[in-house]
Amino acid sequence: MINQENTVCAIITPPGTGGISVIRLSGKDAISIASKVFRKKSGKSLNEVKTHSIHHGHILDLSSGEVIDEVLAGIMKSPHSYTGEDVVEISCHGGPLVTGKILEVFVREGAGHAGPGEFTRRAFLNGRIDLAQAEAVIDLINSKSQEGLRSAIWQLEGGISRKINELRDVLTVALASLEAFIDFPEEDIDVIIHDIEGRIRSSVESIDKLIDGYYRWRPFREGIVTAIVGRTNVGKSSLLNVLLGEERAIVTPHPGTTRDIVDGLANVDGLPLRILDTAGLRTTEDLVEGEGIKRMFKSIESSELVLLVIDGSEPLTEWDEELLTKTDGKKRVIIINKIDKGNMIQDNLDRYNSPVVCTAIINGEGIEPLRKLIRDTVVGGVQRLAGEAVVTNLRHKNALEQSNMELNNFLEALHDRLPLEIQALHLRGALDLLGEVTGVVTTEDILDRVFSEFCIGK
Numbered sequence: 001m002i003n004q005e006n007t008v009c010a011i012i013t014p015p016g017t018g019g020i021s022v023i024r025l026s027g028k029d030a031i032s033i034a035s036k037v038f039r040k041k042s043g044k045s046l047n048e049v050k051t052h053s054i055h056h057g058h059i060l061d062l063s064s065g066e067v068i069d070e071v072l073a074g075i076m077k078s079p080h081s082y083t084g085e086d087v088v089e090i091s092c093h094g095g096p097l098v099t100g101k102i103l104e105v106f107v108r109e110g111a112g113h114a115g116p117g118e119f120t121r122r123a124f125l126n127g128r129i130d131l132a133q134a135e136a137v138i139d140l141i142n143s144k145s146q147e148g149l150r151s152a153i154w155q156l157e158g159g160i161s162r163k164i165n166e167l168r169d170v171l172t173v174a175l176a177s178l179e180a181f182i183d184f185p186e187e188d189i190d191v192i193i194h195d196i197e198g199r200i201r202s203s204v205e206s207i208d209k210l211i212d213g214y215y216r217w218r219p220f221r222e223g224i225v226t227a228i229v230g231r232t233n234v235g236k237s238s239l240l241n242v243l244l245g246e247e248r249a250i251v252t253p254h255p256g257t258t259r260d261i262v263d264g265l266a267n268v269d270g271l272p273l274r275i276l277d278t279a280g281l282r283t284t285e286d287l288v289e290g291e292g293i294k295r296m297f298k299s300i301e302s303s304e305l306v307l308l309v310i311d312g313s314e315p316l317t318e319w320d321e322e323l324l325t326k327t328d329g330k331k332r333v334i335i336i337n338k339i340d341k342g343n344m345i346q347d348n349l350d351r352y353n354s355p356v357v358c359t360a361i362i363n364g365e366g367i368e369p370l371r372k373l374i375r376d377t378v379v380g381g382v383q384r385l386a387g388e389a390v391v392t393n394l395r396h397k398n399a400l401e402q403s404n405m406e407l408n409n410f411l412e413a414l415h416d417r418l419p420l421e422i423q424a425l426h427l428r429g430a431l432d433l434l435g436e437v438t439g440v441v442t443t444e445d446i447l448d449r450v451f452s453e454f455c456i457g458k
């Protein structure tokens with residue numbers, strides 16, 4: 001539980017040294033605390049300045065009279081600030097010593113230390129943003145792909161909240177007419193019930209669509225673990241390097257070059273992939289290589305997508321066949337590489353039911369079609385996010401699922417002509433669950449869970 005009476009401070013830039021660090025003070029005493037230790041060249045006090053203004057001056061250590069740093073102080077008065085409270089942001093020289101000293105003088109003058117996520121929590125409690133928007137702040141910071149970033153911004157701008165509010169409006173109207181009937185039973189019940197049923201069915205559909213979006217966009221949010229496998233020397237490490245855009249793995253003309261797993265994060269057509277390059281399959285007496293091959297087999301199991309590389313300049317071998325069989329049933333793209341030296345694979349591999357692409361990784365041929373195929377294999381024909389309503393947060397998805405359960409219970413109760421009071425109970429339950437997403441209905445427990453994911457300074 002946070003005490004909003006308190007004025008709090010924290011460093012809001014990353015820890016360590018940097019060109020500039022920023023310290024935020026937020027709360028009703030923010031400006032008076034800052035003005036005690038801030039000396040503006042003109043002699044004017046921060047207490048007298050306008051909101052949304054920046055001031056050049058020094059921060060003093062009042063106990064010794066020494067200057068701690070030359071800084072810029074930004075003033076944002078309530079309610080037009082991130083937290084909705086009076087806020088002072090001090091841009092000082094980046095370094096743990098300076099920032100530590102400035103925090104110390106603020107605390108000496110009466111500020112407390114902000115807890116993890118406290119600024120955003122205050123913004124929520126002051127009605128600046130709703131809970132879904134607060135969560136978008138974390139998603140924004142943690143985004144690993146352009147798509148993830150877009151959906152976080154959409155959520156931050158109130159996208160999901162608008163959707164939820166629309167749904168809540170429909171449910172509220174339905175609940176109101178149901179309750180009106182409980183109070184004034186002389187109205188024609190069948191007309192009312194028919195109307196309510198239609199509204200609720202379409203709400204269930206809309207919620208299902210939102211839930212479906214959560215699953216469809218999961219790969220963009222979380223990334224996909226991808227194993228590159230094949231027999232030795234087919235070009236697996238070359239493929240890893242080309243997808244990463246850097247010379248991550250060693251490539252040599254010698255079979256058996258890669259032994260341990262080499263991994264990297266790639267962005268393939270907007271899709272974040274964690275790619276594992278593995279030891280090539282062959283019969284070996286070498287203990288290290290043998291262990292590498294075991295790990296390769298394990299990586300097939302643990303990955304969600306397999307890129308199986310075959311050397312097109314030679315006919316299929318038993319090792320290729322073995323891997324084709326072993327990876328059957330996985331999401332897979334088959335890559336026939338080295339086609340600059342011709343294609344000796346007569347077999348069209350149709351029976352393996354996986355998309356096949358021909359490449360010459362050495363000169364970049366076939367890489368663009370391969371990228372597209374990878375994306376299509378993982379997410380089907382899903383198009384890019386374009387302001388589309390997408391639920392990206394697990395908590396929201398769970399609340400939506402529970403809410404739909406309640407709506408289905410309601411429809412069942414309605415069908416079974418259970419007492420209206422019971423029907424109303426289910427509707428109200430669904431309404432509250434939707435409210436949990438935006439935080440109109442909330443508990444300390446939900447808030448603690450949400451904000452525990454934040455770091456100090458956010």
Ligand SMILES: Nc1nc2c(ncn2[C@@H]2O[C@H](COP(=O)(O)OP(=O)(O)OP(=O)(O)O)[C@@H](O)[C@H]2O)c(=O)[nH]1
Nearest residue numbers: 232233234235236237238256257258280360361362
């Ligand atoms: N001609 C030709 N050579 C290629 C192509 N792709 C990779 N190579 C070469 O094939 C050799 C093996 O490449 P790697 O990427 O090390 O192959 P690998 O599958 O990782 O090999 P191991 O780690 O030994 O299993 C290197 O000499 C590459 O330059 C290609 O498209 N065409």
Ligand SMILES: [Mg+2]
Nearest residue numbers: 236237257258
């Ligand atoms: Mg290799």
